[in-house]
Amino acid sequence: MxxxxxxxxxxxxxxxxxxxxxxxxxxxxxxxxxxxxxxxxxxxxxxxxxxxxxxxxxxxxxxxxxxxxxxxxxxxxxxxxxxxxxxxxxxxxxxxxxxxxxxxxxxxxxxxxxxxxxxxxxxxxxxxxxxxxxxxTRIQKAMSFNQLAFSVSGVxxxxxxxxxxxxxxxxxxxxxxxxxxxxxxxxxxTMNFQLYKKQQATTDAQKETMVESFKAGFRYVNKKPVIKAILWTALWLNLFFTSVNVGHNFILLTLLQIDPKLIGIIEAGGAIGVFITSIYFASRSTVKFPLMLVKRSTFLMALLVIFVGLPLFFDFSSMMNFIYYFILMFIFGGLGVITNTPIGVMMQTTIDEEYRGRVFGIVEMMAMSAMPIGTLAYGFLYDFVPAQYILLVSGLILMLIVILLLRTSIIEMAHPELKKANAEPVIE
Missing domain, CATH: 1.20.1250 (Growth Hormone; Chain: A;)
Structure with missing residues (x-):
C-alpha cells in the first residue's frame, strides 16, 4: 500500500x-x-x-x-x-x-x-x-473525535x-x-487495524503464559517513570473525584432543591463543554508539552471540586445556583478533554507496540478499581458529614496528589527540552 x-x-x-x-x-x-x-x-x-x-x-x-x-x-x-x-x-x-x-x-x-x-x-x-x-500526526484528532462522540451522545x-x-x-x-x-x-x-502497525514489534507475549505476560506488562510500566506516574495519578484522581460523581446530584436535588428539569440542563453543560473543547483539539496541532498541560488542567479540576460545595456556604437564589452549576459543569467538561486528549496522544506515541494492550489494560484496571471504593465510601460519608466539608477536603487532597505525583522531575522526564530550557542562562 x-x-x-x-x-x-x-x-x-x-x-x-x-x-x-x-x-x-x-x-x-x-x-x-x-x-x-x-x-x-x-x-x-x-x-x-x-x-x-x-x-x-x-x-x-x-x-x-x-x-x-x-x-x-x-x-x-x-x-x-x-x-x-x-x-x-x-x-x-x-x-x-x-x-x-x-x-x-x-x-x-x-x-x-x-x-x-x-x-x-x-x-x-x-x-x-x-x-x-x-x-x-492525527492521533490527537482521533482522540478528540472520541471525546466529541461521547459528548454528543451524552447530550x-x-x-x-x-x-x-x-x-x-x-x-x-x-x-x-x-x-x-x-x-x-x-x-x-471495515477498518484495517494494522494500517500503521510497526513490523519490528516483538512477539514475546505470544510465547509467554498469561501470568508471565501480565508480569511483563507491570515490569514495563515500572521501567517507565512517566507512565507509572500517570497511572498512579489516574488511580487517586478517580478515587477522590468520585466525591463529585456521588455528591453532585445529591447537593442539587436534596440540599439546594433545584428543579429536576434544570438539573438535566446542568448535566448537559458538561457535555457541551466536552463538545466545544473536542472540536478545538480536533482542529489544532498536537500539544507540544502534554504532561505540563495535564498537570495544570487536573489542578484546576481539583480546585473546581471545592467550588462545587461553595453555594452551601452562602445563600444563593435558585437561578443563581442554576447558572453557577451550569458554568461549573461546562468548565469541568472542557478540562476533562484538556486532560484526557493529550494523555491519550502521549500514551499512544510513547508506549511500545508490543506492550500497548497490556498497558492500556492496566490503565483501565487502575482507573476502574477506584470507582466502586469511592462510590461506597462517599455514599456513606454524605449521610453523616456536611457535603461542603467533604468537597473541601477532597479538593485539597486532589491538589496535593497533582503536586506530588506530577512533580517537576516527572514533567522534565516527559519533556527533557523543558529542563534544558530552564537550565540555560538568560543572556541580557
Whole structure:
C-alpha cells in the first residue's frame, strides 16, 4: 500500500471511528437511561441503582488486564468485534427473556455484568489500536473525535431516552441499543487495524503464559517513570473525584432543591463543554508539552471540586445556583478533554507496540478499581458529614496528589527540552 493510500485509509478510519462511536455511545446512553429509570421506578431504592453501577465497574476492573494481555497476543480487531458481538448477544438475550418472562432486577444485573465484561475487551483493544488506525500526526484528532462522540451522545442520549421513557416499553430501549450496536459492529469491521502497525514489534507475549505476560506488562510500566506516574495519578484522581460523581446530584436535588428539569440542563453543560473543547483539539496541532498541560488542567479540576460545595456556604437564589452549576459543569467538561486528549496522544506515541494492550489494560484496571471504593465510601460519608466539608477536603487532597505525583522531575522526564530550557542562562 502506498503512503497516499495509507493516508486515505487513515482518513476513512477517522470519520468511521467518529460515526461508529457516536452511534454506539448514543445507543448505550439511551439504554443506560432506560435501565436506570426502570430500576428506580421498580424499587424506589438508590441502593439498587448504585449496585447496578458497581456491577458495571467490578468486571471491568477484573477483566481489563486480561483484555490487555490478549490484545498483545492476538488480533485486536477480533477482540474489538468479538466484544461488540458479545454485547449484542447479551442485550438480545435480555430482550428475549423480557418478552417471555418480563424484565426483572436479577436479569438486569446479569446483563450488566456480561455487558461490562464484553465491552472491556472492545474498549481496551480499541484504545491500544488507535496508533495503528491513523498516522501519528492525527492521533490527537482521533482522540478528540472520541471525546466529541461521547459528548454528543451524552447530550442526546438522556434527552431521547427521556422522551421515550413512560411512552414506550423497555423492549424498545433494548431494541434501540441492539440496532445501534449492530451498526457500530458493521462500521468497525471495515477498518484495517494494522494500517500503521510497526513490523519490528516483538512477539514475546505470544510465547509467554498469561501470568508471565501480565508480569511483563507491570515490569514495563515500572521501567517507565512517566507512565507509572500517570497511572498512579489516574488511580487517586478517580478515587477522590468520585466525591463529585456521588455528591453532585445529591447537593442539587436534596440540599439546594433545584428543579429536576434544570438539573438535566446542568448535566448537559458538561457535555457541551466536552463538545466545544473536542472540536478545538480536533482542529489544532498536537500539544507540544502534554504532561505540563495535564498537570495544570487536573489542578484546576481539583480546585473546581471545592467550588462545587461553595453555594452551601452562602445563600444563593435558585437561578443563581442554576447558572453557577451550569458554568461549573461546562468548565469541568472542557478540562476533562484538556486532560484526557493529550494523555491519550502521549500514551499512544510513547508506549511500545508490543506492550500497548497490556498497558492500556492496566490503565483501565487502575482507573476502574477506584470507582466502586469511592462510590461506597462517599455514599456513606454524605449521610453523616456536611457535603461542603467533604468537597473541601477532597479538593485539597486532589491538589496535593497533582503536586506530588506530577512533580517537576516527572514533567522534565516527559519533556527533557523543558529542563534544558530552564537550565540555560538568560543572556541580557
Amino acid at each position: 502506498t503512503e497516499q493510500q495509507q493516508f486515505k485509509k487513515a482518513t476513512y478510519h477517522l470519520y468511521t471511528f467518529l460515526v461508529s462511536k457516536m452511534i454506539g455511545s448514543l445507543g448505550s446512553h439511551v439504554y443506560s437511561f432506560g435501565i436506570s429509570m426502570y430500576i428506580l421506578s421498580l424499587t424506589g431504592s438508590s441502593l439498587s441503582f448504585a449496585f447496578n453501577i458497581i456491577l458495571s465497574y467490578l468486571p471491568r476492573t477484573i477483566m481489563a488486564p486480561i483484555a490487555g494481555i490478549l490484545g498483545d497476543r492476538m488480533s485486536r480487531k477480533k477482540l474489538v468485534l468479538g466484544g461488540q458481538a458479545g454485547v449484542i448477544l447479551t442485550v438480545a438475550t435480555l430482550l428475549l427473556y423480557t418478552q417471555q418472562f418480563g424484565l426483572s432486577l436479577a436479569a438486569i444485573y446479569t446483563a450488566t455484568v456480561f455487558n461490562s465484561i464484553f465491552s472491556t475487551f472492545t474498549s481496551v483493544a480499541f484504545s491500544a489500536s488507535i496508533a495503528n488506525l491513523v498516522d501519528e 442526546g442520549g438522556p434527552i431521547f431516552g427521556g422522551m421515550l421513557f413512560g411512552f414506550v416499553s423497555m423492549e424498545i430501549f433494548l431494541t434501540i441499543f441492539i440496532i445501534a450496536s449492530i451498526v457500530t459492529l458493521s462500521l468497525e469491521s
